[in-house]
Amino acid sequence: MPHRTEDLELRLLLEAIFHRYHYDFRGYSLASLKRRVRQALEKFDCQSISQLQDRVLHDAKILPALLGVLTVQVSELFRDPPYFKAIRERVVPHLRTYPSLRVWVAGCSAGEELYSLAILFREEGLEERTIFYATDINPEALRRAQEGVYSLDRLQLFSENHRQSGGRRSLSEYYTAAYGHARFDPSLRARTVFSDHSLVTDEVFAEMQLISCRNVLIYFDRELQNRAIGLFHDSLARRGFLGLGAKESLRFSDHAGAFEEFDRLEKIYLKRGDR
């Protein structure tokens, strides 16, 4: 029964990482996590998950690289342009009515979603009144998000996405290109607080008018999804907006009844005002 042993080793690895470093992957969906752990075995040249566990327990230096394998997402600026178009055309008019705004990009990875929203808010004239919170559990991802540097060969896609999302200017106005990289204008993140925050173990830290958390919940099992959505609910102001990934929904959440579907297709929800 080799795979049963491997399942046991996987659980032990997750326990080890949690107890030693307080990163909690125990509620992640196992199928994709297993794939990533296998990639980690290759990367760290380990023959078994137990061997990887031994390494990570005794050598904290490999933790950042391991977190990289277990969590890093490759996203795009304005991934799913219709989502950002819906934010621009349907959510922004509501946001305009507030004198000050807080926006949380939960699980910001290397910052693609953050810069997308920062550009959108600048174009819509909301930037000055907004504080963005960009959080992730992976310090290396946060560092990259703070840099805002992307490979130039991705920019054609990003520009096309931006255009389709209803962008009001050329995306090239927001970055400078050099040495094969595009560096996004640092002023875009001048109003952003970057922070280490876990949807698994951490709590509410501010009251938000908009939370965007895309393609993060798919990695969680239902119980953990429920926790995260509860956290979003508690973090949102009344009539605050929650945007999820194209294939995510609230349907398994205890909190589904506390939200209305604001844009069914784009998975944008509105926290009800009455609870």
Added chain:
Amino acid sequence: MNALPASLVVMGGSAGSLDALSVILPSLPDDFPLPVLIVVHLPPARESLLAEVLQRKCGLRVREAEDKDELCPGVVLVAPPDYHLLVEADARVSFCSDEPQLYSRPSIDVLFESAAEAFGPGVIGLLLSGANSDGARGLQAIVQRGGTALVQAPVDAHCPTMPRAALERCEQARAVPLSEIAQQLQELAHGR
């Protein structure tokens, strides 16, 4: 190896596979006893009509999979574009947005490997017409965990690259003429 009853059918294909699915799915009875999961390579446009197109042709229920959907007998779940579709051991599906495999997301290998991992000998894998080698590694994983591997006979396939690659890589895989695939699935589903 135990003669466990089959518990799940996973199908994959790319170019030409819609024709094959249009023959296979309508030939399965409405009370087909196993859940069916399908990955077809599609452009990453967000909305796909694949599930609707297939639904119109057959009596089984066909719809696009949603995150954490439960596997149900006789229900066909189709992978949405731009996400990998995986099977969890608790008989639900999950998605991931990891790198494309062999330029494909959804990837047939990812679905097949996760099914093998979760359901071992209960998995029937079926690889159809297609233009690259995705699915070959996944079929091999299914066989390694005691499952059954079927491949659309390359002579029947609009695009035989994918079936051929699988037959080369996975020698236990059986090439089945398109017209007999539904019958084979039925027999396997009702105990071998």
